[in-house]
Amino acid sequence: MPELPEVETIARGLAKRVTGDVIETVWLGEKSEPLKSPATEIVATLQGALIGAVRRMGKHIVFDLQRNEKSHRTKKLKTNNVQLSQWIVHLGMTGRLQVCEPEAEVLKHTHAIAKLASGRELRFVDPRRFGRLSVASAGNFDAGGFEPLEVELGKFTTLFRGRKGPIKSALLNQKLLRGVGNIYADESLFRAGIRPRRRAGTISREQLRRLFLSVREVLTEAIALGGSSISDYVDAEGEEGFFQLKHRVYGREGEPCLVCKTPIKRIVIGGRSSHYCPKCQK
DNA sequence: ACTATTTCCTGGATGC
DNA sequence: TGCATCCAGGAAATAG
Numbered sequence A: 001m002p003e004l005p006e007v008e009t010i011a012r013g014l015a016k017r018v019t020g021d022v023i024e025t026v027w028l029g030e031k032s033e034p035l036k037s038p039a040t041e042i043v044a045t046l047q048g049a050l051i052g053a054v055r056r057m058g059k060h061i062v063f064d065l066q067r068n069e070k071s072h073r074t075k076k077l078k079t080n081n082v083q084l085s086q087w088i089v090h091l092g093m094t095g096r097l098q099v100c101e102p103e104a105e106v107l108k109h110t111h112a113i114a115k116l117a118s119g120r121e122l123r124f125v126d127p128r129r130f131g132r133l134s135v136a137s138a139g140n141f142d143a144g145g146f147e148p149l150e151v152e153l154g155k156f157t158t159l160f161r162g163r164k165g166p167i168k169s170a171l172l173n174q175k176l177l178r179g180v181g182n183i184y185a186d187e188s189l190f191r192a193g194i195r196p197r198r199r200a201g202t203i204s205r206e207q208l209r210r211l212f213l214s215v216r217e218v219l220t221e222a223i224a225l226g227g228s229s230i231s232d233y234v235d236a237e238g239e240e241g242f243f244q245l246k247h248r249v250y251g252r253e254g255e256p257c258l259v260c261k262t263p264i265k266r267i268v269i270g271g272r273s274s275h276y277c278p279k280c281q282k
Numbered sequence B: 001a002c003t004a005t006t007t008c009c010t011g012g013a014t015g016c
Numbered sequence C: 001t002g003c004a005t006c007c008a009g010g011a012a013a014t015a016g
Helices: A004-018 A039-046 A153-159 A167-172 A182-192 A205-226
Strands: A024-026 A052-058 A060-068 A082-090 A096-100 A110-118 A119-124 A133-136 A263-267 A272-276
Touching: A004 A052, A004 A060, A004 A096, A004 A205, A039 A060, A039 A133, A060 A167, A119 A167, A153 A205, A167 A182, A167 A272, A182 A205, A182 A272
Parallel strands: none
Antiparallel strands: A024 A110, A052 A060, A060 A082, A082 A133, A096 A119, A110 A119, A263 A272
16 A cells, blocks of 8 residues: 555656657557546656656656647747646556566556657556546646655644544544555654543643654654555555564564563554554653 | 544465 | 445534
C-alpha cells in the first residue's frame, strides 16, 4: 500500500529511468475506474510529450510533460510554444508503474501502456483498481494539504486546532497533510506516545511538537529504507523496501511492545485498523 | 463547516 | 477440495 515513502521511492526510480524520454503512443484499457480524466484527454496530453521530470506530491506521482503546441503558423512568425502539462498517477492500494521491454508479458489488470521513444514501455497495472490516472495543465493539480516533510512546526500545530475527531483520522486526512497513510500514522503516533483515538484538538502543544518530529522521523527513515514492503509492494526497479522490519506497532497486534512488553492492541477508527501500545501511548 | 459512514475493487486468507 | 465469507484501505460520495 504505497504511502509517502513508497511513492517517493517509486518516483525516484522512475525519474532515473524515464526522464527525457518521449511518450509516442498510449493505449488505455476498457475499465474506466482508473481514469479520472476523460480517456481522450489523457491520450491527447500524453502522446508526443517529453517527460521533463518525475516527482512525488503527497501520494501522487507527477510526470511533468512538455509538448510543442500545434502552432498556428502566422505569416510573420512561427510560434513554437511549449505546452506544459502533467500526468498524475495515484497508485491506490495495488497500483504499479512498470518500465519494461515491449516483449514483456502484459500482466492481468494492465490498464495503460505508454510506448516510449527509447523502445521501452511504461505500464500501469492495478488489480484492485483503486489507483487513478489523470492529466492537468501545469500548476493546476491540487495534491491536497501540506507536505509532511516540508511543513513548519507552527503550521503543523494549527492543522489540528479545534478538531473533534481522532488524531489518527486527522493524520490520514490528505487535506491537512498529504502522504501519510495507515502505516505511518500508527508508527508516528507510537513514537509520539499518543493514542490514535485522542481527539486531535485536545493534544497539547508539546505533544504536537513530538508528533511533528515523529512524523518526520518515521517518513525519513522509511524513505531511506525504500519504504515498507507489505504484501506485494516493490519499487520501480522491482526491489522491496525494508521499513516493514522497523514497524513497532503496525501489524503487530498481540505481540509485545518493543519498549514495555505490553501486548499491542488493534482497534478500528474510521474503518481503519489502528495499532498502539496501551501503556506507552496516552 | 465538520465528522462519520459507506462504497468501490480483487486476491489472499480463513472457515466449514 | 471447494465454496462462501471476510479483510486489506485511499479517497470520494453520502449521511448526519
